[in-house]
Amino acid sequence: MRVLLPLVVLLPVLGAALTLVLGSHPVAQRWVSVVVLSGVTATAAALLVSAASDGPQSVVLGAWPAGVGISLVVDRLSGLMLLTSSIVTLSVMLYSVGQGSTGDGERTPVSIYHPTFLTLSAGVSIAFLAGDLFNLYVGFEVLLVSSYVLLTLGGTAARVRAGMTYVVVSIVSSLLFLTGIGVVYAATGTVSMADLPGRLSGLPLAVAVGLQLVLLLAFGLKAAAFPLSGWLPDSYPTASAPVAAVFAGLLTKVGVYAIFRTQTVLFGGVSTPEVTTALVVVAVATMLVGILGAIAQNDLKRLLSFTLVSHIGYMLFGVALGSTAALGAAVFYAVHHILVQTALFLVVGLVERAAGTTSLRRLGGLGGAAPGIALLFLLPALNLAGIPPFSGFVGKLALLRAGADDGSTSAWVLIVAGVITSLLTLYAISRAWAATFWSGRATRQDPEVSPEAAAAHAHRVPPAMVAAAAGVVVVVTSLTLVAGPLLALADGAAADTLDVPGYTSTVGGLDIATADGGAENGSAENGAKTP
Template identity: 45%
Template sequence: MNWLLPAVVAGPLLAAGLTIFVGRRLWIQRSITIVGVVFVLGAAIALLVAADSGSAQVTQVGGWPAPAGITLVADRFAAIMLTVSASMLLLVLLYAMAQLKRDALDWWFHSKYLVLTAGVSLSFVTGDLFNLFVGFEVMLIASYVLLTAKTGAGEVRATMSYVVINLVASALFLVIVAFVYMTTGTLNLADLSRVMVDIDPAVRNGLGMLTLVVFGVKAALFPLFMWLPDSYPTAPTPVTAIFAGLLTKVGVFVIIRTQTLLFAGDEPSTLLLFVAGSTMVVGVLGAIAQNEIKRILSFHIISQIGYMIMGLGLLSVAGLAASILYITHHIIVKTGLFLVGGLVESEHGTGALDRIGGVLHRRPVVAMLFLPLALSLAGMPPFSGFVAKLALVQEGLALDRGLIVGVSLMVGLLTFFSMTKIWGAVFWGRETEATEQAAPGMLGATVLVVALSIAVAAFAGPLADLAARAAVDLVDPAVYAELVLGAG
């Protein structure tokens, strides 16, 4: 069954090639893309079941044994991320097919989307530092092209800064690869986790900091986040939604993976907690200052990243479990919010708060989709955000880190405030004319995302248990090393 691991990367890439090959025959393109993404989702679920039943899949591409070969590995953490991401990729694809048909961008979209899928999958399952670089680049190159769907002046300017920032970070990533290879002579993550312990702590900390900076850029951590709210809102809704849901979270995934596996300390990291708190506060304050739906939501991505890093900063099993739960909840809710925002925007032709109003009366169904997602983002019970935040707060208090807990609760309140701002301006107020009705496919896909987010809250118990088992694996680097290299 471990052929599934290379297949989650090779499958979508192959499908991407096929979609280019069939040209503008739209129905064939669509079928290929759906088959490709459904395949990744199916494989992800199979990998998750295998990982959780204690037979996590590992494969050495090319047949060379680790650490010389290229390792692909799906432990619990990677399999959870892959499953959640693949389900979002599928739902956003359904939304995209309904919207882009109208914008006549449909034929252009599919091959890039599949390449993005392959890049995301590779970043999750790779067990090798350089291969991680390749996975990131595949994902990013697809994202550059998707951002320039329409090549107006605004899109080009936003994409330009996005590309330049990411390229600088990628160059620094190569520097890390070089330094790690110079210091240890290996790039296999499992092998590194065994070797890193013997490295001079000063060198080790330096490498750890550099890694944090590089993936802090990709994950939009404070103070490296400024590219995000600038570039995300300009793209078409499905593209923004999938970027918001996935791309920064791949960065968070790598931060968690490297900080636990290679650079782990023994106690909560004050630096990480400081970064987490600042990210939350700056993100939410930025959101409050905005007047456009997508820009508000983009700033919220940043503030939410802070919560995920907070769980990592606590560096305990319960803290990491809360982080994993938070990421799962966030990917779904954030994607859903952007999809709802896109519904409103496509019906009014604008996302500016002062030019829309009264959506609640004219389109109650859209308002009903927004409400659970917004409350969940703010962490109101009984939605999924509450469950995840509760886990973080409990562990923060248990470890006596009152300051970060206070900050996180205050930021939750401010998030609620900025959601009421959208609610008050867009859904209440004087009714404005809608230019058109959103396609039923867009609405249907959004309903599915909302249903999934409610399911996360409903099945919070089993999910929290799964996250806790994944966190146990993360806290002890030996588990990962043994998985890849065998006992020894």
């Protein structure tokens, strides 16, 4: 299956080129985009199955030796994240096609939307599969450059302002990351994840921790962890519905993935109690400050943006504890959160299309006019709040149990913060649902519009948009039915990340048994494959 690894990057890159050539043929662009993203999703599923059954696998592009060429690596963690992101990008593309590509009608240059969106997909794939820090940086830059274009499509004043903020923050985070790569290379002579763990462990502890903090700062800004999260609620709500959905689902999770990978593979052997305490503080603050910000909002998009920030804290919860159970629960929660946030932003796009606004002060009574939209919002909202038996409850329960098993003071602080955040999320989401769908006010922007006119307007939501959003809601809800196997797979993904010798030997193209002078069956026990 290693031969499939480059396809998840090449397919969207070639698709982007083709859709750019077909700029004057929007129907053809849509078909190309849907077919390409379907192919990426199928390939990602095959890679995950292969990684789960045969262990981590890698391929080095361009016939360069391992450690010099571009290494693409898939294990259960990267495979699971890749498949989840592919499902999201395909679903959002179908939603975009259903509403006329971007939802902005004549204001948006559709010829630019499709190639940019496919380029974003390629950047996400590069980031998840990169076997060295520099190509992880390349993946970030590809998806960020694409996101600049997508965020400002339509050219409205609000989007341009938000885009400027987003660009400045992204440039700062990229400079931090590039600086981190430079100092890591200066200290170790390599940026390959095959070589870095051993070389970092040979550095003075203060130097290694300094390198760790630089990368944590860069990735924390990309992941919107507190106190580096202020940019997100001002950026995402201004974008069109499909763009906001894919941003909310994916972009911050790429930063979280980078934290998962570097904290376990690179710095697992050199981290200090002080760094762990700092991670605990950041996780707690991210959870609590984010959800308090959500409670204060009177706009659905901004409210969801703050909950997005808040629930990044649950993923940092698992990273801070660092055990296999905690990391597995965090991986499960990341998959759940990617899908549930995408679903909520897509449904809010339906609300905006039906009512003409997302302001809670102007919404009301939409449940009577569009009960289907009300149900589509309610299911992922309850999931986000962690109501049993939804997957959000399963993920939070797994995190809390991992914290209880740890038993330290820091773990109990995380548990208390997690429970409080979950309760406040339920309050914020319930308030938003009631104001949008349950209130007796007629849903309208203009107070003179009658309830009948509002209902008629709601029926103008294209059925294809509703179908695409409903598909994501069904996937999110179905996670409950496969929560046991998915949690087991997430635990396996955590085990892969903590198996540093297995991962680094795969990246380096070296059989573990050969490297150690042992028997050939040693490689099978560690799940490593020789490219």
